Amino acid sequence: MAAPILGIETSCDETAAAIYCGERGLLAHVLHSQVRLHAEYGGVVPELASRDHVSRINGLIRAALGEAGVSPADLGGVAYTAGPGLIGALMVGASVAAGLASALGVPLIPVHHMEAHLLAPMLEDPPPRFPFLALLVSGGHTMLVDVRGYGVYALLGESLDDAVGEAFDKTAKLLGLPYPGGPELAKLAESGRDGVFRFPRPMTDRPGLEFSFSGLKTAVLTALPPDADAQTRADLARAFEEAVTDTLVIKVERALQAAKLDRLVVAGGVGANRRLRAKLAERARHLGVALHFPRQAFCTDNAAMVAYAGWVRRHGGQAAGGALFTTPRWPLDTLTPPRAAA
Incomplete structure (x- = not known):
């Protein structure tokens, strides 16, 4: 059985973590929205978003692992939103993902935010x-x-x-x-x-x-x-x-x-x-x-779609070199397919 993938989402004003396994499906997804934090400013304040991601991401990862009944040692990779998005917010998720992947000795998998959205309906039954x-x-x-x-x-x-x-x-x-x-x-x-x-x-x-x-x-x-x-x-x-x-x-x-x-x-x-x-x-x-x-919860930013996209990339044969990568702009049509069908 393929090991599950942890997905981390911090591209803008949602902090989220999820666990996906190809054979068992979506095992857990947890999310914190920053809507109240930014409401008084009438829009997202990047510095506040980044700081809030820092304060919440580790707790959400622990919650997702607990909900899934998975230990860190069970993971087969760590996927994170690498872009596009707010660069400071992206760096929070990327840094945490890189640290976890290095400590566990598993692949680090950068995920394109829009590819993750595009693949979110694949989590439904039946998928397209x-x-x-x-x-x-x-x-x-x-x-x-x-x-x-x-x-x-x-x-x-x-x-x-x-x-x-x-x-x-x-x-x-x-x-x-x-x-x-x-x-x-x-x-x-x-x-x-x-x-x-x-x-x-x-x-x-x-x-x-x-x-x-x-x-x-x-x-x-x-x-x-x-x-x-x-x-x-x-x-x-x-x-x-x-x-x-x-x-x-x-x-x-x-x-x-x-x-x-x-x-x-x-x-x-x-x-x-x-x-x-x-x-x-x-x-x-x-x-x-x-x-x-996708279901309503997966229309907005979430980590379930990131974990799924990461699983597709990892188990579709894409090499994961472990280098930390983030970018605020990343054209979707520059992506290439995994080497094998997921």
């Missing part, structure tokens, strides 16, 4: 089969990726400016909503009325698979009255969410047709948005496309 189209939507990324296998990724389109999660957060701030803004805007939109405001569906009036969301924020600002009441703000939130989700659905359909794929994977924090899920489910049924989401 290759090939598939992946829509990666988060606070930092909006991507359409043609996925032919582990490590075989072709970028079809991405945002030219704000990522979709960033657009949600900035628009929520305009509407006076607390941090984190994206979920708050989606909640407010539920009480909004259809058709009171209408915003453009950016870049859908021309060919291509690129996105642009920064103009929607400006459209909301222009339409927002100085003395807007609660219902007006809800109507604006509804119109914004409709514009964003319609745009994503239109581009997804184009990408499915262009790549001739009949399976769709949606991952990243914005993948938890209920309106987006409903629209994609309706469109997938119409097109005869199989649709896969």
Whole structure:
């Protein structure tokens, strides 16, 4: 039996640890969110994030090992998020992972954060089969990726400016909503009325698979009255969410047709948005496309996806030299496949 992999996630404002074993599946995952820590600042403060990771990571690793019933000596490798992300936060997880791997004499496995998100639905039953189209939507990324296998990724389109999660957060701030803004805007939109405001569906009036969301924020600002009441703000939130989700659905359909794929994977924090899920489910049924989401807990940053991606890389034949590696920027399509199927 292959030894389990410990996964460590510290790319931004979640500290997490998880244990994954190929034969037994996900054995444990624990997470601490820093939302309250950063709320008073209206966004993530990198220095505070790094310090909080330092104070919590060892306790979370111990908790994950205990939940899994695994001792450190049982581990077959230590995987960690190497990038992209906040460099100080990444260094915390990388340093702890490197120390553990060295002490235990096991491989150190750097994991690409977006590959981990992309593979998160593999933790579900049934997992998606290759090939598939992946829509990666988060606070930092909006991507359409043609996925032919582990490590075989072709970028079809991405945002030219704000990522979709960033657009949600900035628009929520305009509407006076607390941090984190994206979920708050989606909640407010539920009480909004259809058709009171209408915003453009950016870049859908021309060919291509690129996105642009920064103009929607400006459209909301222009339409927002100085003395807007609660219902007006809800109507604006509804119109914004409709514009964003319609745009994503239109581009997804184009990408499915262009790549001739009949399976769709949606991952990243914005993948938890209920309106987006409903629209994609309706469109997938119409097109005869199989649709896969990770569970809600695995849409946002977590270590379960890191442990799984690390297991794929380790047991797929990738050599792990043990050198500590982190990078704030790391293009997904520069990855190469493991030497063997996991």
